[in-house]
Amino acid sequence: MKTIVTVNSVAKSYQETQVIQHCSFQIYEGEIYGLLGINGAGKTTLMKMILGLQQIDNGTIYVLGEEAGNHPEYLSDVGSVIETPTFYEHLNATELLSMHLCYMQKTANIAETLHLVGLNNVNHKPISQYSLGMKQRLGLARAIIHQPKLLILDEPLNGLDPIAVTELRELMRNLTDQGMSILLSSHIIGEIRNTADRIGILSGGYITQEFEVAEKTSEYGAHFEDYVIELMRGGSK
Ligand SMILES: Nc1ncnc2c1ncn2[C@@H]1O[C@H](COP(=O)(O)OP(=O)(O)OP(=O)(O)O)[C@@H](O)[C@H]1O
Numbered sequence: 001m002k003t004i005v006t007v008n009s010v011a012k013s014y015q016e017t018q019v020i021q022h023c024s025f026q027i028y029e030g031e032i033y034g035l036l037g038i039n040g041a042g043k044t045t046l047m048k049m050i051l052g053l054q055q056i057d058n059g060t061i062y063v064l065g066e067e068a069g070n071h072p073e074y075l076s077d078v079g080s081v082i083e084t085p086t087f088y089e090h091l092n093a094t095e096l097l098s099m100h101l102c103y104m105q106k107t108a109n110i111a112e113t114l115h116l117v118g119l120n121n122v123n124h125k126p127i128s129q130y131s132l133g134m135k136q137r138l139g140l141a142r143a144i145i146h147q148p149k150l151l152i153l154d155e156p157l158n159g160l161d162p163i164a165v166t167e168l169r170e171l172m173r174n175l176t177d178q179g180m181s182i183l184l185s186s187h188i189i190g191e192i193r194n195t196a197d198r199i200g201i202l203s204g205g206y207i208t209q210e211f212e213v214a215e216k217t218s219e220y221g222a223h224f225e226d227y228v229i230e231l232m233r234g235g236s237k
């Protein structure tokens, strides 16, 4: 299996506070890897380091064969939505995506991408008039329009209605079927269970447990959540 991301013994602190330490995991081609951790566990921090947006104090991160750091070239093959996406809100969706493509020096079918994320009926409405869910969809459109090999989604289901959640799951599955790898984060067990292939539990600054969702679902059945909560608390079963 081809490795897309390798996080190797990474450490990160903000001032005096150690947020990440001895953190190691890998993401393989075509899989959805779910990072599960409570608020403040360091999920966003890890994602930002993978994207070269936060400095790594110790250890290494390799993405698509290249070391993460300042302005790495692999970023043209990565798409991301970190926390709540921000936009130039006076633009409409088409203008925003065409500006993004220009910046990324790529071409793509904007109408097709908007259709894919369910934003085909927004016409010329400025982004300032979008609902939260519409902004989430637009953030996703911006993250996938240049057909990245790696997609990083920080709590992607926030603000989405149940139909949108189902649609987004299907979209993620279609993208991985085409070979894309996805890293997503969540603090909601049920959400990540229904979306990810593998889960890594981030607790105390590192991945304390890692497992295949299908395997543990069949092992624990209705007690899957209890099992995972115990792991998130720092126990082991
Ligand atoms: N820029 C920063 N400066 C100082 N401390 C920070 C900074 N960013 C994050 N932190 C701290 O690092 C810790 C981890 O934050 P992070 O945002 O990575 O967690 P998270 O797992 O994404 O949480 P959430 O589920 O709430 O999004 C928190 O204690 C937070 O206060």
Ligand SMILES: [Mg+2]
Pocket (backbone or CB within 6 Å): 043, 044, 045, 154
């Ligand atoms: Mg976060």
